[in-house]
Amino acid sequence: MSASSPPAAADEDDRNSPPATVDAAAAPPDEQRPIRYIIQNLERAYGVPQNSRRSDPLDMLVRIILSQATSDTNSRRTFDALKRRFPTWDAALRARESTIARTIQSGGLANQKAAVIKSLLRQIKQERGALDLSFLHQLPPAAAVRYLSRFRGIGPKTIACTLLFACRTEVFPLDTHIFRILRRVGLIPQKCTDRRAHEIMNALVPTGKFYSFHVNLIRHGRALCRPRDPLCERCPIVEYCDYGQTLI
Numbered sequence: 623m624s625a626s627s628p629p630a631a632a633d634e635d636d637r638n639s640p641p642a643t644v645d646a647a648a649a650p651p652d653e654q655r656p657i658r659y660i661i662q663n664l665e666r667a668y669g670v671p672q673n674s675r676r677s678d679p680l681d682m683l684v685r686i687i688l689s690q691a692t693s694d695t696n697s698r699r700t701f702d703a704l705k706r707r708f709p710t711w712d713a714a715l716r717a718r719e720s721t722i723a724r725t726i727q728s729g730g731l732a733n734q735k736a737a738v739i740k741s742l743l744r745q746i747k748q749e750r751g752a753l754d755l756s757f758l759h760q761l762p763p764a765a766a767v768r769y770l771s772r773f774r775g776i777g778p779k780t781i782a783c784t785l786l787f788a789c790r791t792e793v794f795p796l797d798t799h800i801f802r803i804l805r806r807v808g809l810i811p812q813k814c815t816d817r818r819a820h821e822i823m824n825a826l827v828p829t830g831k832f833y834s835f836h837v838n839l840i841r842h843g844r845a846l847c848r849p850r851d852p853l854c855e856r857c858p859i860v861e862y863c864d865y866g867q868t869l870i
């Protein structure tokens with residue numbers, strides 16, 4: 623994923639995870655202090671990413687589903703192929719699941735993703751009468767998360783990515799890089815469910831910093847805090863990191 627594109631949901635499959643909740647009250651200011659420094663230092667190191675444009679939430683939701691377990695390039699190609707074959711979501715809804723699966727085959731897990739997309743479109747159409755989720759732009763975070771949690775195969779990360787990237791709703795998505803870094807830093811426990819980790823971060827991240835922190839953690843995970851042999855000696859947040867402190 624390039625830093626300017628919406629971060630992928632997707633190197634972990636969260637389709638079976640229960641939804642995370644968004645607490646109305648974020649963490650008290652004292653608890654937020656270390657995370658504010660962490661965000662500030664990451665912004666100094668990697669810049670201040672901006673999510674300046676809203677986009678269609680249903681398009682984004684399908685994009686995120688397609689991004690699971692594949693590369694960003696592949697997932698973009700798969701989404702483009704799907705939109706070429708079905709210019710409207712109504713056309714996709716009328717198609718056989720097997721046709722959708724063939725169209726998205728190059729992105730991997732095609733049968734599972736086609737089943738999730740087809741069932742999602744069917745349920746939205748039944749419940750709302752139109753394949754349009756633009757009302758999500760107006761919903762507060764907790765209500766938007768609650769709404770998206772009703773769909774089979776849509777987990778906390780997919781929900782958070784959709785809302786943060788398409789609607790700029792402040793819900794924090796955790797991907798593989800982010801889980802690894804937050805565990806090392808000590809902001810989430812070593813053993814922690816996907817759902818719980820999302821809840822902890824939704825409460826901790828200060829307002830206005832959800833997108834920047836998400837993107838910069840991914841940048842940091844690729845640049846320095848790599849899965850193996852993290853480059854702690856060059857790390858801008860080493861002083862706030864449990865793992866980094868054990869090396870000093």
Ligand code: SF4
Pocket residue numbers: 803806807846847848852853854855857858859860863864865866867
């Ligand atoms: S100090 Fe090391 S382990 Fe901690 S965040 Fe930085 S690179 Fe990762």
